[in-house]
Amino acid sequence: MYLKAEFREKETAARAILELKANGFGPDALDVFSNEPVEFADGVLDRSSRMSLVVVASALTCCVLTILFVRYTQYNYPLVTGGMPLFSFWSTGVVFYELTMLGAILSSFAWFLWESGLVRRRTPAPVPDVEPGVICLRVRCGEGQEDSAGRQLQQAGATGVQKL
Amino acid sequence: MDDPVDNPALDTRRDLWQPLQGVSWRYLAVLLPLSLITLWGLTAWGYQLNRGIGVAGIRRPVFWGFYLVNFVFWIGISHAGTLISAILRLTEAEWRKPVTRAAEAITVFALMIGGMFPIVHLGRAWIFYWLFPYPNSRLLWPNFRSPLLWDLTAISTYLIGSSIFLFLPLIPDVAQLARHATGWRRWLYRRLGLGWTGSDREWHALERAMKLMAGIILAVAVSVHTVVAWDFAMAIAPMWHSTIFGPYFVAGAIFSGIAALIVAMAVIRKTMRLEKYLTPHHFNNLAKLLLLMSLLWTYFTVSENLTVWYGNEPREMMVFGARARGTFAPYFWTMVVCNFFVPFVLLGIRKLRSIKTALIASITVLIGMWLERYIIIVPTLSRPRLAAAWGSYSPTWVEISITVATFATMVVLYLSFAKLFPIISIWEFKSHDRVPES
Numbered sequence: 336m337y338l339k340a341e342f343r344e345k346e347t348a349a350r351a352i353l354e355l356k357a358n359g360f361g362p363d364a365l366d367v368f369s370n371e372p373v374e375f376a377d378g379v380l381d382r383s384s385r386m387s388l389v390v391v392a393s394a395l396t397c398c399v400l401t402i403l404f405v406r407y408t409q410y411n412y413p414l415v416t417g418g419m420p421l422f423s424f425w426s427t428g429v430v431f432y433e434l435t436m437l438g439a440i441l442s443s444f445a446w447f448l449w450e451s452g453l454v455r456r457r458t459p460a461p462v463p464d465v466e467p468g469v470i471c472l473r474v475r476c477g478e479g480q481e482d483s484a485g486r487q488l489q490q491a492g493a494t495g496v497q498k499l
Numbered sequence: 500m501d502d503p504v505d506n507p508a509l510d511t512r513r514d515l516w517q518p519l520q521g522v523s524w525r526y527l528a529v530l531l532p533l534s535l536i537t538l539w540g541l542t543a544w545g546y547q548l549n550r551g552i553g554v555a556g557i558r559r560p561v562f563w564g565f566y567l568v569n570f571v572f573w574i575g576i577s578h579a580g581t582l583i584s585a586i587l588r589l590t591e592a593e594w595r596k597p598v599t600r601a602a603e604a605i606t607v608f609a610l611m612i613g614g615m616f617p618i619v620h621l622g623r624a625w626i627f628y629w630l631f632p633y634p635n636s637r638l639l640w641p642n643f644r645s646p647l648l649w650d651l652t653a654i655s656t657y658l659i660g661s662s663i664f665l666f667l668p669l670i671p672d673v674a675q676l677a678r679h680a681t682g683w684r685r686w687l688y689r690r691l692g693l694g695w696t697g698s699d700r701e702w703h704a705l706e707r708a709m710k711l712m713a714g715i716i717l718a719v720a721v722s723v724h725t726v727v728a729w730d731f732a733m734a735i736a737p738m739w740h741s742t743i744f745g746p747y748f749v750a751g752a753i754f755s756g757i758a759a760l761i762v763a764m765a766v767i768r769k770t771m772r773l774e775k776y777l778t779p780h781h782f783n784n785l786a787k788l789l790l791l792m793s794l795l796w797t798y799f800t801v802s803e804n805l806t807v808w809y810g811n812e813p814r815e816m817m818v819f820g821a822r823a824r825g826t827f828a829p830y831f832w833t834m835v836v837c838n839f840f841v842p843f844v845l846l847g848i849r850k851l852r853s854i855k856t857a858l859i860a861s862i863t864v865l866i867g868m869w870l871e872r873y874i875i876i877v878p879t880l881s882r883p884r885l886a887a888a889w890g891s892y893s894p895t896w897v898e899i900s901i902t903v904a905t906f907a908t909m910v911v912l913y914l915s916f917a918k919l920f921p922i923i924s925i926w927e928f929k930s931h932d933r934v935p936e937s
Contacts, residue, residue: 366698366699366700367698367699368696368697368698368699369697369699369702370508370671370675370697370925370926371508371671371702371926371927371928372702372703372705372706372926373699373702380699382699382700382703384703384704384707386704386707386708386711387707387711390711390715404632405643408632408640409643412638412639412640414640414642416644423644426643426644427643427644429649429652429653429722429726429729430643430648430649430652432722433649433652433653433655433656433719433722433726434652434656436656436660436715436718436719436722437652437655437656437659437660439711439715440656440659440660440663440712440715440716440719441659443663443708443711443712443715444663444667444708444712446704446708447667447704447705447707447708448693450700450703450704450707451700451701451703451704451705452698452700452701452704453693453694453695453701454693462696462698464678465697466509467508467509467511467512468507468508468509
């Protein structure tokens, strides 16, 4: 089951998260909902990300594939080059650069969709309706945890605690 | 879409959703004539497709005319969004917030329009797909060495990147709109919102993606206009074969992009009653940027022309002479007045700097930058190295119609976008940094 608590300030929300974490609630059980990004201090609710790594790897892969594609096709469809080499890095460098960047752009978008969970909703957890200016904390509670979690949320300064 | 509760965050939302409601007569009075001009431009292009490229004024030796001038001009305008938005995002400049989406939308629409011109210029536009590498039995294959293909890859990458860069920060706003809108708007917003819930995982992913995209898109933006400059610089033609053409074009693109952004912001500020969000402070900052770019552009222009004049190479001096004191002199000096003297006086003197003068300076800069593209392209082509091959260029009604129509299309696209989506990003106004505990 899920509990929902509302906060007006990010400091009180952060306090509630830290207290819940200290009482055995892992980051996976906690989700913050808001109409704007809420930046907590380091260590409150950190989410790891591999986006930079994925983007760099995709860009490099795209670059290698483009070089191989251009090189292969230049020999397969030999154009008249007036004695110049069929394949040259100098004259095709712009194409490699642009397609490397295209790889980086598309992979950042794809990884954003993946990492944000927009394309992989696994558990049909209830989503609270959040008004502008309000921070909503959703807590996934195990058997018999809801009472203690509710108390901690209220002590931390939640304006309203409800079951979802 | 109205919320009765008194809350600063709700007030912001209500103010910025207000322009999306209803269609006023004033809005239609602007949109309908411009849509007709757009249709006229499409008709002119249809006429050219039917009768052939001969109906345009381009002929030997001037093979590039208005179409290529417009291409370079609009690709330059497209630098508004990317450079303003990406640089300000990366530097975390607070004043950027009401400006970024207006700028990003300019980029996408300007690129769409600019990207059309090489296709219009091709004449036989229906075989445009021959530029793409795909297996075929005729052994036709694109030449990857050709700057035309560099343009294709650069502009395609930039258009895809800019569209994603515009779309990503739009997701939270359309998701909010989806909860309150009705009818077809609700259907549209729900699909574009991708099921956004506002969870911290989504916000973290969005902010990371935006930061990465800002870095990538900056590198692409610089490369795109450099590649456009290389279309000219790679030809061993008088006053084109220059090593500074890349940075010169990039500086000019940012310059015209900022001018276009100021014009767009002034128009939406007035027509959509956004005075509270687009304040004199924003215009003052953008005016200073415009002035800075004006000085940079002047430096490049002097550097380019002084080198040619001092070198005194006969073929280059023919083109230089035609620009500075010959047939093209009125255009050249108008360009100098528009791009340097007007911004320098109106924006350089602090007492004169205001929204009105920033708007006037921006309009003159746009005129000046269009003339600059004309001055770069036509004189060089009309004065080739062999004097017997000299020629002239005068645009026909088809080219003029298509050119005018692109400006109308830009306004139509921009106004339609501003009617469908909040032109100012709502979620970027972080109320948690200012709303007190109730």
